[in-house]
Structures are given as structure tokens and as C-alpha cells.
Amino acid sequence: MSAEIGQLALILAFMLGLIQGAAPLLGAHRGDSVLMSLGRASALLQMAFVVLAFGALATAYVTMDFSVELVARHSHSTQPLPYRFAATWGSHEGSMLLWVLILALHGGAIAFFGRTLRETLQARVLAVQGMLSAAFLGFCLFTSNPFSRLSPIPLDGTELNPLLQDPGLVMHPPLLYLGYVGFSVAFSFAVAALIEGRVDAAWARWVRPWVLSAWISLTVGIALGSWWAYYELGWGGWWFWDPVENASLMPWLMGTALLHSALVLEKRGALISWTILLAILTFSLSMIGTFLVRSGVLTSVHAFAVDPERGAYILVFILIATGSALGLYAWRAPAMRTGALFSPLSREAGITLNNLFLLAATATVFLGTFYPVFIDVLSGDKISVGPPYYALTFAPLFVPLLALVAFGPMLNWKRDTVRAVLTRLRWPIIVTAVAAVIGVVVFGIADVGAALGIALGVWLIAAAFMLLARRWGIGRKGAETGRLIRTTPLAFWAVAVAHAGLGVTTIGVTAITAWTDSEVVTMVPGQTVEFAGRRITLDALGPATGPNYRADQARFRVEGRGQPFLMLSEKRFYPSSQTQTTEAGIRGEAMGNLYISVGESATLGAATVRLWWHPLVGWIWGGALIMALGGVLSLSDRRTRLAMPARKAAQARAAEAAA
Amino acid sequence: MRRFVLGLFCALLIAGPVAAVLPEEQLADPVLEARARAISQELRCVVCQNQSIDDSDAPLAADLRAIVRERLSAGDTDEEVMAHIVARYGNFVLLKPPLDLQTILLWSAPLLVLIPGGLGLALYLRRRSRAGAADPTPLSAEERRALAAILKTGDAP
Numbered sequence: 123m124s125a126e127i128g129q130l131a132l133i134l135a136f137m138l139g140l141i142q143g144a145a146p147l148l149g150a151h152r153g154d155s156v157l158m159s160l161g162r163a164s165a166l167l168q169m170a171f172v173v174l175a176f177g178a179l180a181t182a183y184v185t186m187d188f189s190v191e192l193v194a195r196h197s198h199s200t201q202p203l204p205y206r207f208a209a210t211w212g213s214h215e216g217s218m219l220l221w222v223l224i225l226a227l228h229g230g231a232i233a234f235f236g237r238t239l240r241e242t243l244q245a246r247v248l249a250v251q252g253m254l255s256a257a258f259l260g261f262c263l264f265t266s267n268p269f270s271r272l273s274p275i276p277l278d279g280t281e282l283n284p285l286l287q288d289p290g291l292v293m294h295p296p297l298l299y300l301g302y303v304g305f306s307v308a309f310s311f312a313v314a315a316l317i318e319g320r321v322d323a324a325w326a327r328w329v330r331p332w333v334l335s336a337w338i339s340l341t342v343g344i345a346l347g348s349w350w351a352y353y354e355l356g357w358g359g360w361w362f363w364d365p366v367e368n369a370s371l372m373p374w375l376m377g378t379a380l381l382h383s384a385l386v387l388e389k390r391g392a393l394i395s396w397t398i399l400l401a402i403l404t405f406s407l408s409m410i411g412t413f414l415v416r417s418g419v420l421t422s423v424h425a426f427a428v429d430p431e432r433g434a435y436i437l438v439f440i441l442i443a444t445g446s447a448l449g450l451y452a453w454r455a456p457a458m459r460t461g462a463l464f465s466p467l468s469r470e471a472g473i474t475l476n477n478l479f480l481l482a483a484t485a486t487v488f489l490g491t492f493y494p495v496f497i498d499v500l501s502g503d504k505i506s507v508g509p510p511y512y513a514l515t516f517a518p519l520f521v522p523l524l525a526l527v528a529f530g531p532m533l534n535w536k537r538d539t540v541r542a543v544l545t546r547l548r549w550p551i552i553v554t555a556v557a558a559v560i561g562v563v564v565f566g567i568a569d570v571g572a573a574l575g576i577a578l579g580v581w582l583i584a585a586a587f588m589l590l591a592r593r594w595g596i597g598r599k600g601a602e603t604g605r606l607i608r609t610t611p612l613a614f615w616a617v618a619v620a621h622a623g624l625g626v627t628t629i630g631v632t633a634i635t636a637w638t639d640s641e642v643v644t645m646v647p648g649q650t651v652e653f654a655g656r657r658i659t660l661d662a663l664g665p666a667t668g669p670n671y672r673a674d675q676a677r678f679r680v681e682g683r684g685q686p687f688l689m690l691s692e693k694r695f696y697p698s699s700q701t702q703t704t705e706a707g708i709r710g711e712a713m714g715n716l717y718i719s720v721g722e723s724a725t726l727g728a729a730t731v732r733l734w735w736h737p738l739v740g741w742i743w744g745g746a747l748i749m750a751l752g753g754v755l756s757l758s759d760r761r762t763r764l765a766m767p768a769r770k771a772a773q774a775r776a777a778e779a780a781a
Numbered sequence: 782m783r784r785f786v787l788g789l790f791c792a793l794l795i796a797g798p799v800a801a802v803l804p805e806e807q808l809a810d811p812v813l814e815a816r817a818r819a820i821s822q823e824l825r826c827v828v829c830q831n832q833s834i835d836d837s838d839a840p841l842a843a844d845l846r847a848i849v850r851e852r853l854s855a856g857d858t859d860e861e862v863m864a865h866i867v868a869r870y871g872n873f874v875l876l877k878p879p880l881d882l883q884t885i886l887l888w889s890a891p892l893l894v895l896i897p898g899g900l901g902l903a904l905y906l907r908r909r910s911r912a913g914a915a916d917p918t919p920l921s922a923e924e925r926r927a928l929a930a931i932l933k934t935g936d937a938p
Contacts, residue, residue, distance in 0.1 A: 357836055364831045463910070464909055465909075465910040471906055474906070478898045478899065481894055481898060482895050485890050485894045486890050489887050493884070493887045503871075503883065504873040505878045506825045506876055506878065507876075507878055508831065508833070508876025508877065509876060510822075510877035511877055511878065515888070721838065
């Protein structure tokens with residue numbers, strides 16, 4: 123029964139989406155309040171129906187209703203409950219339903235919280251959001267219906283891909299989608315502003331929290347995905363330049379640019395049309411990400427369901443959405459007010475330069491991802507674009523960008539002088555120079571690249587501390603440091619924390635690329651190898667069983683450098699899907715991870731053991747989490763939260779009444 | 782200087798030795814083995830997606846690793862080994878696409894954005910600041926009085 127309820131709810135939501143896409147637009151044009159309020163009502167109702175549909179599918183999964191084709195294909199009676207639930211979005215159809223769910227939640231949120239917005243602006247934003255909703259709901263209904271029934275009903279299902287049966291699946295896709303779909307709000311606001319022909323600081327104050335929350339989710343989602351790949355794929359890589367990873371990196375890079383330019387728009391009223399363009403591009407790249415994963419144009423580990431028809435639908439939709447948004451931009455943006463003035467050396471200018479580098483980095487990733495397809499279509503030749511390409515193009519763009527990051531928050535708005543900035547940054551410059559010299563001395567001239575990479579991370583962290591120290595009046599005579607610390611706004615903390623997080627990630631990336639150590643040995647039980655300053659003994663080798671798999675398990679004893687400890691590594695076999703996975707043993711330490719993975723061996727009773735020492739690898743994800751924390755701090759700043767114009771006016775009135 | 786920086790970060794990013802290489806595959810000569818590893822990291826495993834033959838567990842990758850080591854042991858230079866593999870499998874196996882007429886756009890991507898973007902930015906900044914340098918309208922007598930009052934009390938009226 124639940125599948126039919128879900129199906130019906132989805133159809134109703136689709137029709138509401140169509141209404142939402144048209145009525146408020148017409149209402150705003152005619153100044154008709156009734157039509158405009160129809161937009162709010164349909165957004166809220168649509169949200170309720172999509173939640174119902176999603177709940178119906180989740181129920182079918184959890185209760186193992188194998189009469190639903192999707193459940194039968196991705197669930198099995200032995201599959202543990204959390205994975206039966208998470209399998210809801212572990213398939214193509216289910217993950218599109220999750221996408222639609224998050225889109226509907228955002229639409230509902232605009233309808234609910236957006237009451238303080240100008241009525242026509244809210245109506246237009248909801249209309250654009252409605253068109254997006256209708257398109258993706260239509261995609262679900264016409265090409266990837268999650269609720270199809272099966273007859274005859276199978277006794278049991280074929281389980282979810284074992285690689286996906288992992289806590290990562292529970293969190294990674296929802297977070298990524300929160301990021302992708304969150305940018306749809308910025309897109310809708312941008313298109314609505316173009317239709318209205320009006321952008322002001324209030325607009326930016328409204329958009330920025332949405333961009334921030336999407337950016338935070340995407341940051342954590344990408345970090346989580348990278349960590350998942352690291353421990354699950356069994357060879358300790360943390361970033362593969364895989365098309366699907368690139369698909370999430372592109373909106374992240376663009377979203378980062380958008381976040382900063384929206385800040386300039388909010389604080390200074392400059393970069394108006396640029397911010398609008400970035401908002402359009404960021405969400406377009408998010409949709410391209412979906413297209414990439416769903417179409418199978420570029421096959422990768424992520425494409426668990428590929429189908430050219432679906433790809434064509436999404437591609438046509440992206441072309442229409444992005445094309446018409448850009449067309450509207452070309453038509454309306456030149457008539458928009460040009461913003462406030464600033465000198466070539468100012469925080470505004472610094473942020474524009476950061477945007478330029480981020481744009482170039484995005485273009486590099488975009489071309490690297492799609493070039494093989496272009497070449498294939500145009501000439502039929504097959505080429506590959508792998509990590510060496512990005513090392514030569516992406517890295518040289520990102521290094522100067524990282525060096526520039528420290529300058530941004532040290533610059534004054536509007537105008538500044540080189541001398542003043544360098545004076546403010548003198549301590550970070552000294553600390554970084556010392557770090558670089560120590561690095562070269564300790565690691566030797568052969569590792570000069572690594573030493574400089576570490577120094578770059580130190581530079582970012584030192585500059586972040588300097589930012590706080592200046593704000594607290596440390597070193598200034600007569601400054602009330604205690605009071606200044608207490609009164610430091612969260613938004614100020616946010617900048618320092620996020621930029622320091624970037625420094626932490628930089629150090630992690632440098633260390634793992636420069637000093638990873640690895641070894642492969644064939645071991646029999648009782649044998650000991652020396653590796654990374656430790657003695658590693660294969661204690662036991664034997665079979666083990668899990669709820670839905672069999673495993674060859676190897677137990678290792680590791681001695682040297684502190685207390686001895688045990689590590690497990692497994693090669694698992696999932697009989698119902700006939701697949702194998704590797705469960706690496708990972709020991710996380712402050713200075714790095716010891717990573718052991720067992721493989722098959724030619725000789726009986728022995729195992730091929732791969733050992734890795736990954737120095738500071740945890741810093742990569744730790745830094746990303748710190749960056750996300752910076753985002754959270756910024757989002758919790760009262761000025762971000764309460765900046766909505768009407769509430770501000772209400773507060774002012776309240777203050778007046780009190781006085 | 783540019784070449785140096787480029788080389789530096791290229792080394793930084795590709796360096797990490799990761800190994801699918803089995804113990805029995807390795808060459809006795811450590812210099813040859815190191816060359817084999819470096820070559821393997823630039824070659825794509827054609828049956829798996831997006832993995833170098835150095836990382837891949839696939840049998841075909843093992844075959845390719847064996848060919849690389851065989852050619853190296855026979856005295857081929859790195860370039861000759863690469864050419865030998867490309868002759869058999871095409872450019873598809875190269876993780877770093879060769880620079881030719883087809884890929885010129887790909888390789889120049891960063892510059893294609895940075896140069897026009899940089900010029901545009903410079904022009905934009907010049908326009909912004911020149912407009913800013915123009916004399917702003919001077920304050921009227923009334924505005925000046927209001928400003929003085931604000932500065933005195935330290936608060937907006």
C-alpha cells in the first residue's frame with residue numbers, strides 16, 4: 123500500500139510544482155496578491171507531499187517490501203537495519219527522490235521563513251524554485267519511478283552494493299545533496315532579482331545564509347566522501363580526480379567564490395552583477411554534477427545506475443535552465459545599478475582576485491573532466507585526463523590563491539596601502555619565513571617543495587591568529603584585551619577559523635604527498651616485518667563471518683613507539699551479490715595513520731600484505747571540518763541570522779517603544 | 782622560476798608512492814624498480830576507471846606492469862617504454878594527455894581564464910578607482926554641522 127501512497131503523493135507534488143512555477147510569477151507581474159500567495163501555499167503543500175513520498179519509500183525499504191522493484195534490487199533480508207534505511211538513497215531512483223526531497227524542503231523554507239521578504243521578490247523566487255521542482259519531479263516520475271511494483275514478488279532481494287554498505291552512505295549523499303540543492307536557493311534568488319531588475323544589500327543579506335549553509339554541507343560532504351574512499355577502497359587514496367569527485371569540487375569552488383562576493387555585495391554594495399552570475403553558475407555546476415553521476419557519460423565507481431535516456435533528460439533540462447538564466451542575465455544585468463567604488467588595493471579588490479583564481483581553478487577541473495568526452499564526440503579518439511594533468515594545472519593555480527587568502531581579511535574595505543598591509547602581516551611573514559628555513563634544514567634541499575608546502579599552511583594559520591590578535595589589541599598599549607575577546611563577533615571568528623582550517627588541510631595534503639611510505643610483503647602467520655619504525659607481526663590468519671558476508675581476517679600485532687596494539691584487516695565476500703571488498707586496518711595517530719590491507723596470495727596459508735604510513739593524513743579532513751566550523755560560526759552570528767530587513771525594522775520599532 | 786615552481790608542485794602532487802605491485806613482480810635492481818614505479822603511475826589501467834596501473838589490482842594492470850619491467854630490464858629508456866605501451870594501447874593509457882593540436886585547449890585552460898580574466902579585472906579595478914578619485918561632492922554647511930555634532934557625541938542623532 124505504501125508504494126501507491128508514495129506514487130500518488132509524487133504525482134500531486136509534481137502538479138503543485140507546475141502551479142508554483144507559474145502562478146506566483148503571473149501574480150508578481152500583475153500585482154495580484156492571491157496568485158502570489160498561491161505560490162507559498164503550493165510550496166508548503168508540495169513539501170508535505172514529497173516528505174510523504176520519501177517516507178513511503180523509506181518504509182518499503184525498512185519493512186523489506188520486496189514487491190517494490192527498487193527495494194528488491196537494493197535490499198536483502200540479511201542487510202542490517204541502518205543500511206536498509208540508507209539504501210533508500212543508495213539507488214539511482216532513490217537518490218533522485220532524496221534530491222527532490224531536499225529541493226522541496228528548501229522551497230518550503232523560503233515560503234515559511236520568507237514572509238519578511240518583499241512580496242513580489244518572494245513570489246518570483248518561489249516560482250523559479252517551483253520550476254526546478256517540477257522538472258526534477260517530472261524526471262523522477264517519467265524516467266526513474268521509485269515505486270514500480272514487481273510481479274511475481276521475489277522471496278528475497280539482491281542486496282545493495284557492498285561498497286555502499288557503510289556508515290558513509292548514511293551521511294555522505296544527504297550532505298552532498300544539501301550542498302548541491304542548497305545552491306538552488308541562490309539560483310532562484312538570482313533569477314528573481316534579474317526579473318525584478320533590482321538587487322540591494324537586503325537581497326544579499328537574504329541570500330548569504332542559504333549560500334553559507336549549502337557551502338557548509340558541501341564542505342563536510344566532500345570531506346566525508348574523501349574519508350570514506352580512503353578507508354573503503356582499500357588502498358588509502360584520499361582524492362582521485364575521479365569525474366564524480368570533480369563534480370562535487372566544481373560547485374564547491376564556485377560556491378566559495380560566491381560566498382565571498384556575496385559578502386562584498388552585502389557589506390559594500392559592490393559586485394552586484396558578478397554575484398548574480400556566480401549564483402547562476404554555482405547551481406548550474408551542481409546540476410551538471412547530478413548529470414555526470416546519473417548519465418554515465420563518464421563511468422566511475424559512483425555510477426551505480428546509468429542510463430542514456432535519463433542523462434538526455436537532465437542534459438536538456440540543464441541547457442534550458444542555465445541557458446535561460448544566462449540569457450536573462452545578458453539582457454537584464456547591464457541595466458542593474460553599478461555598485462560602490464573601491465580602489466585596486468582594498469578588501470573588495472582582494473576578493474575579486476580570489477574569485478578570478480577560483481574561477482580559473484573551476485575551469486581547469488571542468489575541462490579536465492569533460493575533455494575526454496569532447497574529444498570522443500568530435501574525433502572518436504579516446505584520451506585520459508588523470509592526476510598528472512591536475513598537478514600541472516590545478517596546483518599552480520591553487521598555490522598563489524592560498525598565499526593570497528591571508529591578505530584578504532587584513533585589507534581594509536574601500537582602500538588600503540601596501541605598506542600598511544605588510545606591517546599588519548609582519549609577524550605571520552616572520553613566522554612563515556622561519557618555518558620555511560627550518561623545513562629546508564630538517565628535510566633537506568631535496569624536499570624543498572614539501573617544506574614550502576608546509577610553510578604555506580603555517581602562513582595561513584599564522585595570519586588567522588594575527589587577525590584575532592589584532593582584533594584583541596594584543597601588543598597595543600592600554601587595550602582592554604579581555605573585553606575585546608568577549609566582544610569579538612562570531613562572524614570575525616568565522617573568518618579566522620575557516621582560513622586556519624584551510625592551512626591545516628594544506629599541511630595535511632603536503633605531508634601525505636611528500637612523505638607517504640609503503641611496502642608490499644607476502645606474510646605467513648608469525649612472520650614479522652619492520653615498517654615505519656615499527657615491528658609488525660602477522661598474528662593470525664583465518665575465516666570470520668558477518669551478518670551478510672564471509673571474510674578472510676588477518677590480525678596484526680604492532681610494536682615499537684609506545685604501547686603495542688592489535689590491528690585487523692579483512693577481505694570480505696558478499697555471497698548474495700557475489701562481490702568482494704577490502705576492509706583495511708587503520709590506526710590513526712597524531713602524526714599520521716598506519717594503514718594495512720590484506721589481499722589474496724598465490725600461496726596457501728600466506729597473505730599479500732600492503733602497509734602504508736600516511737603522515738598527517740587526518741589533517742586533510744580535520745582542516746575541512748574546521749573550515750565548515752568557520753561557516754557555522756558565520757551562520758550563527760546574530761547579524762547573519764537576524765539581518766532580514768523586516769525583522770530589523772521590527773527590532774528598531776521595539777527599541778523605540780522601549781526608549 | 783616558473784618552471785621551478787611548476788616542477789615543485791608537480792613533484793608534490795604525484796609523489797606519494799602507493800602500491801598494488803606484488804612482491805614477486807618487483808625488480809631486484811632498486812633503480813630500475815623506482816623507474817618502473819614512476820612510469821606505472823603515469824599509465825592508466827584500461828579496464829578499471831581512473832586508476833593508474835600502479836594502484837590497480839586488476840590482472841590487466843599486472844600484465845602492463847610486467848611489460849614495463851620487461852622493457853626496462855631489456856635496457857629501454859623511460860620514453861621508449863612509454864612509446865611501446867602507447868603504440869599498443871593508444872593515448873588512452875596516458876594519464877597525462879600529450880600536448881598536441883587536440884589537447885591545446887585543455888592544457889591552456891588556466892591561462893585562458895587567467896589572462897583575459899586578469900585583464901578584465903585590471904580594467905574594472907582601474908575604472909572603479911578612477912571614478913572614485915573624482916572629487917566627491919563637498920559637504921554642505923548643514924551636513925558639516927551634523928558631522929561635527931556626531932563626532933562630538935560619538936553617536937548618531
